[in-house]
Amino acid sequence: MKAKQTIPPRLARRFLHWFLREDLKEEVEGDLQEKFYIKLEGSSPTYAKLNYWYQVLQYLRPFAIRKSTYTPTHYAMYRSYFKIGWRNISSHKEYACINIGGLATGMMVALLIALWIYDELSFNKYHDNYERIVQVMYHATYEGERKTNNSQPPGMGTTLTSTYDRYFEYVVPATQTSEFVVATEDKKLTAAGRFMQADAPKMLGLRMQKGTQRALEDMRSVLISTNLAEKLFADANPIDQLITINANLEVKVSGVYEDLPANSAFYELEFIMPLDLFYSTNQWTGPDVWDNFFMRTYAQVRSGVTIREASEAVEDVMSAHIAPEDAAREKPEIFLHPMSQWHLHSQFENGAKVRSKAYMFVWFFGITGLFVLLLACINFMNLSTARSEKRAKEVGIRKSIGSVRHQLVSQFLSESLLIAIIACIVSVGMVWLTLPWFNELSGKDIQLQWLSPEIWGLLILFTVVTGLLAGSYPAFYLSSFQAVSVLKGSFRSGRLAALPRRMLVVFQFTISIALIIGTITVYQQIQFVKDRSLGYESEGLLTFPMNSPEYYRNYEQLRNELIRTNAVADVAKSSRPLTSALGWNEGFNWPGKAQDTSPAFNTIWVSSDYGNTVGWDIVEGRDFSHDFATDSAAIIVNETALKLMGLENPIGEVVSFDPSWAERKEYTIVGVTRDMVKESPYEATHPSVIFNDDNAASWLFVKIKPNFPAQEALPIIEEVFSELVPSAPFDYKFVDNEYNTKFRAEERIGKLASLFALLAIFISSLGLFGLASYVAEQRTKEIGIRKVLGASVSQLWQLLSKEFMVLVMSACIIAAPLAYFLLQGWLDNYEYRTNLSWWTFAAAGTGALLLTLLTVSFQTIKAALLNPANSLKSE
Amino acid sequence: MKETRLGDFEEVVLLLVGILGEQAYAFNIAEEFEAQTERSISIGAVHSTLSRLEDKGFLTSEMGASTAERGGRRKRIYTITAYGRRALELSRDLKVSLWKQYPAFAPDFLNFGGQI
Numbered sequence: 004m005k006a007k008q009t010i011p012p013r014l015a016r017r018f019l020h021w022f023l024r025e026d027l028k029e030e031v032e033g034d035l036q037e038k039f040y041i042k043l044e045g046s047s048p049t050y051a052k053l054n055y056w057y058q059v060l061q062y063l064r065p066f067a068i069r070k071s072t073y074t075p076t077h078y079a080m081y082r083s084y085f086k087i088g089w090r091n092i093s094s095h096k097e098y099a100c101i102n103i104g105g106l107a108t109g110m111m112v113a114l115l116i117a118l119w120i121y122d123e124l125s126f127n128k129y130h131d132n133y134e135r136i137v138q139v140m141y142h143a144t145y146e147g148e149r150k151t152n153n154s155q156p157p158g159m160g161t162t163l164t165s166t167y168d169r170y171f172e173y174v175v176p177a178t179q180t181s182e183f184v185v186a187t188e189d190k191k192l193t194a195a196g197r198f199m200q201a202d203a204p205k206m207l208g209l210r211m212q213k214g215t216q217r218a219l220e221d222m223r224s225v226l227i228s229t230n231l232a233e234k235l236f237a238d239a240n241p242i243d244q245l246i247t248i249n250a251n252l253e254v255k256v257s258g259v260y261e262d263l264p265a266n267s268a269f270y271e272l273e274f275i276m277p278l279d280l281f282y283s284t285n286q287w288t289g290p291d292v293w294d295n296f297f298m299r300t301y302a303q304v305r306s307g308v309t310i311r312e313a314s315e316a317v318e319d320v321m322s323a324h325i326a327p328e329d330a331a332r333e334k335p336e337i338f339l340h341p342m343s344q345w346h347l348h349s350q351f352e353n354g355a356k357v358r359s360k361a362y363m364f365v366w367f368f369g370i371t372g373l374f375v376l377l378l379a380c381i382n383f384m385n386l387s388t389a390r391s392e393k394r395a396k397e398v399g400i401r402k403s404i405g406s407v408r409h410q411l412v413s414q415f416l417s418e419s420l421l422i423a424i425i426a427c428i429v430s431v432g433m434v435w436l437t438l439p440w441f442n443e444l445s446g447k448d449i450q451l452q453w454l455s456p457e458i459w460g461l462l463i464l465f466t467v468v469t470g471l472l473a474g475s476y477p478a479f480y481l482s483s484f485q486a487v488s489v490l491k492g493s494f495r496s497g498r499l500a501a502l503p504r505r506m507l508v509v510f511q512f513t514i515s516i517a518l519i520i521g522t523i524t525v526y527q528q529i530q531f532v533k534d535r536s537l538g539y540e541s542e543g544l545l546t547f548p549m550n551s552p553e554y555y556r557n558y559e560q561l562r563n564e565l566i567r568t569n570a571v572a573d574v575a576k577s578s579r580p581l582t583s584a585l586g587w588n589e590g591f592n593w594p595g596k597a598q599d600t601s602p603a604f605n606t607i608w609v610s611s612d613y614g615n616t617v618g619w620d621i622v623e624g625r626d627f628s629h630d631f632a633t634d635s636a637a638i639i640v641n642e643t644a645l646k647l648m649g650l651e652n653p654i655g656e657v658v659s660f661d662p663s664w665a666e667r668k669e670y671t672i673v674g675v676t677r678d679m680v681k682e683s684p685y686e687a688t689h690p691s692v693i694f695n696d697d698n699a700a701s702w703l704f705v706k707i708k709p710n711f712p713a714q715e716a717l718p719i720i721e722e723v724f725s726e727l728v729p730s731a732p733f734d735y736k737f738v739d740n741e742y743n744t745k746f747r748a749e750e751r752i753g754k755l756a757s758l759f760a761l762l763a764i765f766i767s768s769l770g771l772f773g774l775a776s777y778v779a780e781q782r783t784k785e786i787g788i789r790k791v792l793g794a795s796v797s798q799l800w801q802l803l804s805k806e807f808m809v810l811v812m813s814a815c816i817i818a819a820p821l822a823y824f825l826l827q828g829w830l831d832n833y834e835y836r837t838n839l840s841w842w843t844f845a846a847a848g849t850g851a852l853l854l855t856l857l858t859v860s861f862q863t864i865k866a867a868l869l870n871p872a873n874s875l876k877s878e
Numbered sequence: 879m880k881e882t883r884l885g886d887f888e889e890v891v892l893l894l895v896g897i898l899g900e901q902a903y904a905f906n907i908a909e910e911f912e913a914q915t916e917r918s919i920s921i922g923a924v925h926s927t928l929s930r931l932e933d934k935g936f937l938t939s940e941m942g943a944s945t946a947e948r949g950g951r952r953k954r955i956y957t958i959t960a961y962g963r964r965a966l967e968l969s970r971d972l973k974v975s976l977w978k979q980y981p982a983f984a985p986d987f988l989n990f991g992g993q994i
Binding site for chain 1: 903908921922923925941947948949952953
């Protein structure tokens with residue numbers, strides 16, 4: 004039996020007929036059909052049909068398309084379209100203002116978000132070798148969990164350079180960025196710097212203002228940023244000037260590089276010193292050390308080698324260099340993390356990349372921007388269709404004197420394009436005005452690049468898409484009117500005509516309400532975490548990095564002098580800052596510990612006065628004390644550590660500590676302290692072990708007396724410091740301020756989200772305002788008659804507002820579960836999180852209803868107050 | 879005046895028209911192009927070039943016979959004009975001359991090559 008004959012897709016043929024020049028039809032269709040049957044012999048009907056579509060689309064070329072729309076008369080038509088459009092705009096100013104204002108606001112939001120996203124996506128692109136720069140990282144197993152680390156021992160860099168130079172053009176081991184005191188003869192200040200291997204400037208593609216990229220090859224040299232050069236030397240030539248680092252290292256400026264942009268991972272770097280200098284001045288480490296993980300290793304892969312190849316080649320480097328039993332347990336696996344992924348794709352879980360928070364924010368904002376723009380377009384559509392009755396007569400007359408439908412469509416589209424263009428110009432102005440403020444809010448440094456083709460392309464795309472999208476519905480709806488029925492006067496847009504309008508209003512308010520609920524929740528989460536008990540008293544607590552030898556020499560004197568001033572309650576020092584969980588160690592043993600595990604603890608060494616200074620909370624046992632000579636062998640653990648250890652009666656238990664870098668020693672637990680929040684306030688606290696060592700150093704803490712005003716205490720403290728630690732700047736930080744910086748990212752997101760939510764609700768209300776004014780105007784006569792028959796103003800107001808209230812209430816009902824679902828997902832990202840509360844939803848809903856009432860009432864009361872004598876006069 | 883230079887793709891299409899003779903119509907030329915170059919191309923792209931070549935005066939065309947597989951539609955058969963042939967020759971001469979000037983490919987290559 005013969006199968007049913009396959010024919011070319013009908014729709015494709017119709018499409019071809021629609022656009023193809025009349026005189027080409029025969030030959031082209033013939034050719035395409037021939038092709039189609041050839042394809043059909045060799046492959047499946049679906050494929051042949053697809054190919055037919057492809058061939059049809061390929062005929063969308065100037066030579067083959069009907070020329071009719073390109074004739075000069077049509078050009079004149081377009082001019083007249085715009086002219087009529089312009090007259091329409093200027094004769095309905097209120098309506099045009101609402102339209103343009105709403106669209107411009109929507110476009111402004113979309114533009115700002117586009118700039119923000121562009122900035123996020125172009126992170127690190129400043130570096131010339133962007134494509135080939137990698138950071139050496141590794142996954143390793145601790146306590147059955149795969150963790151991802153970026154710190155390596157110095158040996159990593161050395162081995163990669165010597166053994167794997169086939170893969171790497173440069174290997175740049177570097178210390179972490181930290182703050183140093185940088186001093187010239189007459190100035191001293193704190194600046195962020197690091198020691199890096201001499202190829203760093205070449206790898207990073209630093210743009211040298213003075214000196215060359217080879218300047219770090221001399222061990223006593225330093226490269227400084229333009230900004231630091233200005234701060235240190237003002238207008239003088241910085242080259243060959245001597246500067247002192249942390250009062251003990253003298254280096255010579257051998258180059259100045261252009262400041263790195265805010266969207267570079269190395270943004271903070273104000274100066275770079277040679278790594279060789281670091282090794283020569285720090286006897287405790289060297290280039291071949293493999294058991295001290297404190298460095299970062301960067302590299303540039305050779306061209307012709309893929310990052311994946313290089314990554315696979317070095318996979319086992321670490322296992323080969325660390326103790327075999329560690330290697331067997333941890334199974335460290337080196338991988339190269341490409342620079343293009345540092346910013347948005349650097350979150351790992353259990354050895355695998357997961358979608359990072361930063362990446363989610365890009366999506367979140369992108370979608371928000373689109374929605375806000377959509378809201379603005381909806382306003383436009385709603386208002387135009389609402390006014391359709393007014394313009395129905397125009398359409399009728401035009402049709403009856405010979406306008407064809409596509410001319411009317413062009414007319415309406417030109418009008419909406421015109422409005423979009425005006426709105427676009429206004430929005431660019433608004434972006435230009437608000438950008439500095441937006442930068443501050445978002446912590447970015449975005450510039451409007453007037454000359455960049457991307458910006459122009461984006462703007463034109465925005466305008467055209469917005470214009471067409473916003474104009475499409477009215478254009479096709481209005482032009483579909485039947486001339487006869489319109490002119491006869493029997494035309495009335497029925498109940499169905501208002502339905503899409505109502506749906507759009509519901510949609511708008513759903514988005515707006517969801518955004519408001521989201522904003523409130525973000526704030527609640529931040530507030531909830533901020534209220535979390537810290538486990539210490541951060542108020543009036545100052546911290547100083549001990550970045551000068553004088554701190555060590557004069558510590559006792561400094562402490563005594565400070566306490567003698569009467570402004571200071573206590574002074575202490577510790578090996579680690581209070582607001583970070585630096586310093587992890589394994590090698591602990593305690594009674595009852597399972598033999599096959601070796602958990603890591605956050606370890607810090609503190610002087611005896613630490614507890615009193617930071618005001619921690621001892622829940623069991625006692626604090627360290629000068630009174631016990633044996634306290635050098637005492638430890639305090641926090642509650643999380645106690646839980647992990649599983650000790651019933653911790654006080655007096657002996658814990659032995661046996662890290663790879665020190666001798667085995669035994670310690671006695673003398674106290675248990677309440678958990679202190681150090682790292683991320685959004686996460687559970689880490690298990691910590693605190694050692695007592697009066698020689699501990701690095702960070703100094705000063706507690707101002709509770710009743711002493713900080714503003715008065717600071718000058719007193721500064722005086723003592725300038726006397727005893729003259730080489731360091733008085734560079735204090737308040738611990739509570741430091742702690743608050745941990746909320747910055749979330750607070751930024753919160754502020755941006757609330758800004759966008761506010762604008763979204765503004766746009767939606769604007770639309771409602773326009774719609775209400777239209778409805779009121781449309782029902783003027785009805786209102787007049789009702790009034791004559793005795794309706795009161797409040798009855799009329801109810802009548803007119805009811806419809807809108809119902810719409811917004813439906814929006815509330817839709818928005819609530821939507822927001823609940825999305826926000827619960829967001830909150831699940833945090834270990835320490837608040838719960839969604841019903842009143843958030845109630846507040847957002849009530850707010851939206853009140854706002855609606857306010858917006859609508861203005862128009863409805865105005866209509867209800869009209870004198871019926873005037874409104875009914877014409878009838 | 880119209881642009882009368884011959885582009886690379888135009889040259890190939892023009893040659894294909896010459897090769898196919900009586901059978902030179904858009905579909906067939908596209909097929910032949912794919913067969914000879916092993917690169918895929920749409921009929922529309924070829925047609926667009928043919929029409930441009932016709933505008934430039936390198937080709938003329940007339941409607942030919944119809945066949946069943948075309949649903950009874952006629953095809954447009956293209957033929958090279960004398961002017962088109964001249965353009966092809968000029969293009970060939972220019973390329974041959976360039977090939978000769980490139981030492982690595984010129985026939986007297988060995989004189990420079992250092993082989994004794």
